Amino acid sequence: MIISWNVRGINNSGKCNEVSSRLNRIHPDIVILVETCVKPHKAAEVRNKFGRMWSFKDNYADHNNGRIWVMWKEAKFNLQVVRSSSQYMHCCVTHLNGDMYMYLTAIYAMNTLEQRKNLWHDIEGLHASISGPWALMGDFNNVLHAQDRIGGNMVTENEYRDLEKMLEITDLHEKDSSGGYYTWTNNQANGVIYSRIDHVFGNLSWLQQHVDFNLQIMNSGVSDHSLLCLRKQEDRRPSRTPFKFQNVITNVLGFQESVRDNWNNPITGATAMCRLWKKLKRLQPVVKSLSRTFQGISRELIKARDQLNVVQ
Template identity: 40%
Template sequence: MYACSWNVRGLNDHLKIKEVKSFIAFNKFNIFALTETRAKLANKDKVQKKFGNSWQWGDNYSHNPKGRIWLAWKPTMIHVDIMFTSDQVIHSLITDKNTQYKMYFTAVYGSHSIENKKPLWKTIHFMATHINLEWIIMGDFNSVLESDDRINGVPISTFETQDFRYLRDHTDLLVVKGIGGSYTWSNKREGMDIIFSRIDRCLSWRQKRVAQNLADIWFKLKDVSKVLKHLQVTQFANAGAACIESLKKWLNIEESIYKQKSRIQWLQAGDSNNKVFFTAMKERQAWNSIDVLYSRTGAKLD
């Protein structure tokens, strides 16, 4: 079963429709989601017919007049039950008609506002606690997750990532690594004004079982990682801060001793000058010491 999600940023151009059709056919997808089609409800059927008669469609116009998400599948190959929709999600149960294999597929198009995205995180978190089959979530989350998910522009803050990270760290969802370009959005500008962001993601969930292959081991390691992160936050956060303060204290004492012995000035506030002071101290000790004595005739005295 092959699936994809694509923020097409408009489907009212026949060239864009041709591009999407070609991509879908080349990759042999039997289910795909399109977000930000910018197609009005009155034009929806007209645009969808241009993809051919082999596709069946679902959407979320009932939650948003812009129909932010379209879901398409081949009914000859798979059966799709749309179980839940909102203005940011279409959640479905997929059944392969040949093998009867079942899985959940959720298409996402997150709000541009951090505050308006909060219902999205709550919805996915609720689903993750009630899921019982393998599950794929993909789409445009309109949210960064890691500190390196943006090039140029305003630096990424904790406020931007905290909701997405909480979802990842408090569920069994795994961020699927992609191939190709790492950044999925840009502001289309040039030079130093261009900004790249990674805001499209694919998440997955699998039933826990005895590890039998590398994929299973990876999921087991994710479980261990979650426990370690919890311990770090709840048990060692304050201890780490205390250790750092103690280390700073003893480094300052060490540096002060070297400075007094070397009799040179402090170089720059905040720098660790131990090496400089230690070298100066050794030079001063060498200058003040008497290693060899010579007579007036130049003879070395033992």
């Protein structure tokens, strides 16, 4: 599974935790995060909050804000950056056995048409060196069709002509999607604008290889951009999850007494570690019983996030 998300900054702890929490629920293998707004000397500190399973590449060498981060799980893939600029990171993704999987180009286009023309020219240059499946994914900051914006100024041909020409030269095609159509909104009560500027494009080889993959436009969460999620249609995670200790349980009336009485009860065991393990096993049903008041708290948190999204 591959996802792309313009997070609109994760330099504050609260937003970073929300982004990390959402990634943990989706379980992607490769993640493209753009507009992280994290300075180079803060990058390691922020990345540690995502967990140790992730490896990272970025384009700080091309732009001092490191506009693009690519994250992947080394337990599943190898990823190498072939070329990069301030607007893209072109990567080669291989299986752990060394077999080619795909070329993946992470995109975060600049704001002006003239700056984006440089990106289209660079993509044409990449096309000349591609042999195999190739996908481009991210925030192109550009509509592709006249109907790709509601509100604001009407879309003119001048806005999408260069992008359209580049796609024709490189023989790239947009991946069909489900879910919402528009991927960005200005979140204004008056003068609201919706537009489709986040895309996934692929060459014929990649589209054929991923014919059983579905591109879902998911809700924006803590950003003003939708999350793009590319995954196999049958890729489903079991809903049942193991018991998880919630800190709020410690505030339950009688928690301290119940834990102390259970823990102080003598137990046999050959070694200290064995006795510790047995005590923890014995304590688990006690804590589970005290946790019933907060059963389903994770689902309630997800529901609250959905309600926040509706309000936004």
